[in-house]
Amino acid sequence: xxxxxxxxxxxxxxxxxxxxxxxxxxxxVHANDVPRWDESFDAIVVGSGFAGSAAxxxxxxxxxxNCVMIDKMPYLGGNSAYSGGSIAVAGTWIQQRDGIKDDPExxxxxxxxxxxxxxxxxxxxxxxxxxxxxxxxxxKNGVKFKWVxxxxxxxxxxxxSAGAGSYITRPxxxxxxxxxxxxxxxxxxxxxxxNDNGEVVGIKVREKYxxxxxxxAAEEDNKSGQVRYYRCYGGLILAxxxxxxxxxxxxxxxxxxxxxxxxxxxxxxxxxxxxxxxNDDIKFVDMExxxxxxxxxxxxxxxxxxxxWITRAYAYGLMVNPKTGLRFVNEITDRRRASDAIWGMNxxxxxxxxxxxxxEGTKTVDIKDLQRGxxxxxxxxxxxxxxxxxxxxxxxxxxxxxxxxYNEWVDAVSKNPDLKDPKFGRNYSAYKGKFIKVEKPxxxxxxxGPKVHHCMGGIKTTKDCEVYNNDMKLVAGLYACxxxxxxxxxxxxxxxxxxxxxxxxxxxxxxxxxxxxxDKRGA
Numbered sequence: 001x002x003x004x005x006x007x008x009x010x011x012x013x014x015x016x017x018x019x020x021x022x023x024x025x026x027x028x029v030h031a032n033d034v035p036r037w038d039e040s041f042d043a044i045v046v047g048s049g050f051a052g053s054a055a056x057x058x059x060x061x062x063x064x065x066n067c068v069m070i071d072k073m074p075y076l077g078g079n080s081a082y083s084g085g086s087i088a089v090a091g092t093w094i095q096q097r098d099g100i101k102d103d104p105e106x107x108x109x110x111x112x113x114x115x116x117x118x119x120x121x122x123x124x125x126x127x128x129x130x131x132x133x134x135x136x137x138x139x140k141n142g143v144k145f146k147w148v149x150x151x152x153x154x155x156x157x158x159x160x161s162a163g164a165g166s167y168i169t170r171p172x173x174x175x176x177x178x179x180x181x182x183x184x185x186x187x188x189x190x191x192x193x194x195n196d197n198g199e200v201v202g203i204k205v206r207e208k209y210x211x212x213x214x215x216x217a218a219e220e221d222n223k224s225g226q227v228r229y230y231r232c233y234g235g236l237i238l239a240x241x242x243x244x245x246x247x248x249x250x251x252x253x254x255x256x257x258x259x260x261x262x263x264x265x266x267x268x269x270x271x272x273x274x275x276x277x278x279n280d281d282i283k284f285v286d287m288e289x290x291x292x293x294x295x296x297x298x299x300x301x302x303x304x305x306x307x308x309w310i311t312r313a314y315a316y317g318l319m320v321n322p323k324t325g326l327r328f329v330n331e332i333t334d335r336r337r338a339s340d341a342i343w344g345m346n347x348x349x350x351x352x353x354x355x356x357x358x359x360e361g362t363k364t365v366d367i368k369d370l371q372r373g374x375x376x377x378x379x380x381x382x383x384x385x386x387x388x389x390x391x392x393x394x395x396x397x398x399x400x401x402x403x404x405x406y407n408e409w410v411d412a413v414s415k416n417p418d419l420k421d422p423k424f425g426r427n428y429s430a431y432k433g434k435f436i437k438v439e440k441p442x443x444x445x446x447x448x449g450p451k452v453h454h455c456m457g458g459i460k461t462t463k464d465c466e467v468y469n470n471d472m473k474l475v476a477g478l479y480a481c482x483x484x485x486x487x488x489x490x491x492x493x494x495x496x497x498x499x500x501x502x503x504x505x506x507x508x509x510x511x512x513x514x515x516x517x518x519d520k521r522g523a
Contacts, residue, residue: 028280029191031201040231043513044203045069046189046273047239049080050165050502051482051509053172055237057141058510060179064234064517067181072188072209073268077169078241079483080502082266082303084295084311085165086151087138087503088158088496089131094148095158099433102156104128111497114153114334115456115490118286123487126463127497130504135160138503142171146366150315150429151495152294153334157429159496168499186210188225189273192236192280192478200477202231211268215245216259219272234517235477237465237509239502242455242483243271244290250452253288263452264293264303273484277459282475283468285486286457291493292339297378298352298449306378306446308369309362310355311495313446314338315429316364316436317357318406321345322392325399327406328353330424336492339450352447354392358440364431373446382443392445407437454493458486465509479513481505 042064045052048071056069071078090102107128112119139145143162150157162168176183191204206225243249244263249271251257263269278284295314297306313319314331321328329341346352362370373379382388385403389396409421413428414435420427428435458480460468465479482502489497 029193029204031193031195034193034202034204034229036229037202037231038228040066040233041068042066042232042517043234043237044230044232045237045239046203047071047078047241047482047484048076048173048183048185049078049169049239049241049482050172050499051506052237052239053169053176054503054506055239055481055510056176056181057172057179058507059514060176060181062511062514062518064514065180068184068230069176069181070184070187070189070205072186073211073266074186076173076183076185077166079165079265079269080241080499081164081166081169083165083499084161084307084496085163085168085499086149086159086161086496087131087135087168087499088151088154088494089135089160089500090128090156090158091132092135092148092160094145094160095156098148098157100148100157102158104131106155107131107158110154111494112490114336114492114494116492118289118490120487122463126508127488127501127504131500134500134503134507137507138168141175143168149312149364150332151311152314152332152338153494154496165499186225189240190227191276193229198476200232200236200475202229203236204229213267215267216247218248219270220275232477234520235479235513237513238273238277238459238467238478238480238484239482239506239509240273240484242269242458243274244452244455245269246271249274250290253457254290257290257452261452262301264296265452274458281469281471283460283470283472284457285460286490287455287486289456289489289491290452291335291454291456292343292450293453294335294338294342294448294450295495296449296451297373298349298447299378300376302451304378305369305372305376309357309365309373309379309444310446310448312361312364313355313357313444316361316431317355317438318403319353319355319448320394320399320402321351322354322394323351325395325397326402327423330426332426333424334492334494335453342448342450346449349449352449354394354445355448356388356438356443356445358436358438358443360440361436361438362444364436379444379446382445383441385441385443388443388445392447403438407439410435410437454489454498455483456486456489456491456493458484460487461485461505463508464512465505466512477516479509481509
């Protein structure tokens with residue numbers, strides 16, 4: 001891989017810290033500066049989403065007993081809990097049941113294509129080939145998968161859903177509590193504590209932290225909570241997630257993403273921890289790549305409810321520019337290309353696209369998800385196509401011709417599934433053996449509006465989640481997993497690969513720390 005393509009952020013530690021780190025002190029916190037250790041643990045996990053929860057279970061599966069998982073928020077799960085919660089896995093019993101032939105090598109190829117080959121290939125291979133085992137592990141821990149669908153950029157349907165992300169995080173957290181793990185909320189990590197050898201030996205935290213639910217508030221200004229010092233004998237796992245909700249931080253890497261650009265993320269997705277890690281000389285990669293999510297609705301703030309319907313409509317419907325009445329992008333392309341296309345034709349929010357699916361396509365959506373989208377007005381139903389055209393002000397004649405051609409392509413594909421439409425190279429997926437046209441009333445529609453969704457960049461790690469500093473040396477006792485890490489996704493992340501990333505590397509982080517701890521004890 002061409003490392004010149006990567007931005008390591010080493011320069012940030014020495015450049016205008018006033019602009020990036022306005023209130024932070026410089027230099028690492030040393031163990032000699034700790035007045036007392038308030039509590040001691042075998043291991044500490046910071047963050048309670050997919051990655052943190054998987055890490056906790058893995059730690060305890062490998063024999064560690066006194067482990068704690070902390071989260072600064074008053075609730076558990078972060079973005080993971082209310083995300084779409086689909087995990088991309090090639091080679092499952094659900095795919096076999098639905099007659100889907102898939103291959104991990106195809107998933108790797110799709111991932112690298114979307115990432116424009118900026119991905120760390122070793123990390124991608126470990127992630128993808130660990131998918132089937134991780135899927136089985138989730139089922140053993142109480143996760144119940146409902147269906148498999150196709151997300152944009154994937155060759156095959158391989159996005160397995162249990163429902164929202166909480167249908168994964170809750171069973172995992174229940175497992176943690178059953179096996180004796182500790183879970184604590186409203187505890188923010190302020191600093192990592194190192195010994196003379198540069199090993200991580202603990203963290204400085206504030207308990208009873210009061211997060212300020214203000215999307216423009218600077219977390220560095222929040223001084224709430226009581227200072228405590230936690231020692232960790234085995235090490236520390238960072239699973240703190242991304243920073244898409246931190247407008248002041250994200251625009252340093254992508255100036256387009258200003259305050260008027262909404263995000264799918266919960267308000268706690270800030271750059272507070274990352275700023276601290278930059279001060280500690282931790283190495284970061286790919287920070288300039290932040291993903292915009294095109295499966296959300298312009299008519300909802302934050303993540304919203306329409307995304308389930310929109311996801312299926314990209315696969316079984318068509319999207320048009322209302323002014324022209326014409327399609328303008330391959331509906332199942334990856335998130336970055338689709339988002340850029342929507343932003344390009346949207347004219348600063350005044351001309352959102354119209355995404356359309358008929359009743360047969362809409363039947364692929366869980367009825368509760370459809371009802372939620374319709375209840376908030378983000379998905380609308382029309383008894384005739386003329387009503388839909390009039391409501392969205394679609395250029396009628398060009399649209400009707402576009403719709404006719406679209407349905408003709410679906411007919412052709414039903415006879416030869418290898419065909420792609422001549423306009424955008426889109427291929428089509430069957431649902432339970434049937435290819436779906438847009439022709440049967442009632443018709444349904446939504447207006448997609450991309451929001452900031454995922455940080456592809458983050459901490460540089462090994463395949464065992466060990467953390468590098470800017471001199472490319474490993475920081476003993478420090479591990480990282482999930483969205484706070486970089487290298488897995490490159491330029492752009494494929495849908496459902498994030499859940500896979502978090503769970504696979506959360507498990508690996510726990511296993512790696514447990515091995516270090518057991519080796520130190522001579523176990």
